[in-house]
Amino acid sequence: MSFFKLDTSCRSTKVTQKLGTILGTGLAVATILTASTANAGVRQYTASLENSHWQVTNNSRLNCTLSHNIPNYGEAKFVSKANRNNNMLFELDMLRLPDNYSLAEVRSVAPNYRPGMNSYTIADMKLYKQFSPSLDKKVAWTMLSELEQGMNPTFYYNDWYSDNDKISVGLSNARFMRAYKEFVGCVGNLLNYSFDDISYTVLNYQSNSDKFTKASERRMAMISQYLKLDTELELVLIDAYSDSYGGRWNNLELSKRRANKIREYFVKNGIDTSRIEAKGYGEKRHIASNETILGRGQNRRVVIHMEKPIEF
Incomplete structure (x- = not known):
């Protein structure tokens, strides 16, 4: 009697394990399918490792500009000008401006070669129809800090031309440090008046x-x-x-x-x-x-x- 119970228990355990494996596999497949479906409508813009290029386009005591080209999308710029206060501005210069007002979520995202790193939201950025969007000093410095630590600040927003599509715009940290150090040196040498x-x-x-x-x-x-x-x-x-x-x-x-x-x-x-x-x-x-x-x-x-x- 006790043997039968033990055997039943073993069989139940095996059945449960097998069922769990099947269910687990099903959940995994479902997760993959869901992820694939979710990503199907995302248009991504970012520079590849080979195409990532950061440069200091202005280096004077009046203006410092650190720029990064985003292929087929536009240019990202960090700008600091001579002023009594230490100022900074981030600008996203789009090739095609928004057709209406919307919001973009700015997140710090780990690159593919750093799995397991958690992303987090840095700020929201307003997108306007008339001019390129920008972010103020605190957020701009935070983005630079994230790039310095090997993360990729990324913008997510709904496509204003297609309700079913989303757009992802990433700043690559590849080849960032050399230009960043030059930019920081330029900022430190700005005049303290405008x-x-x-x-x-x-x-x-x-x-x-x-x-x-x-x-x-x-x-x-x-x-x-x-x-x-x-x-x-x-x-x-x-x-x-x-x-x-x-x-x-x-x-x-x-x-x-x-x-x-x-x-x-x-x-x-x-x-x-x-x-x-x-x-x-x-x-x-x-x-x-x-x-x-x-x-x-x-x-x-x-x-x-x-x-x-x-x-x-």
């Missing part, structure tokens, strides 16, 4: 003199350094003014001398004379009262206004 910080500048002078105050001297050094680097600058306008002490004609001549001195300073620093306009206005256009020392100091001024092409 064009907007100096495009409109008011400089003040010592009384009855064409000598700057200490603060204005420091400002002139910043402007001069920027002008040497920015070749796209179109026009520098220099307008000089005086207070009402010392005679009207003398003040007019003094303001002209101040304007021309700045003009000569810029020319010596490599700025084309055709791009500089300097004028002296004397006692005109006071911005403060001439009855106080502080007010007269504000009126003894030169306004420098710089213009450059509008970026689209």
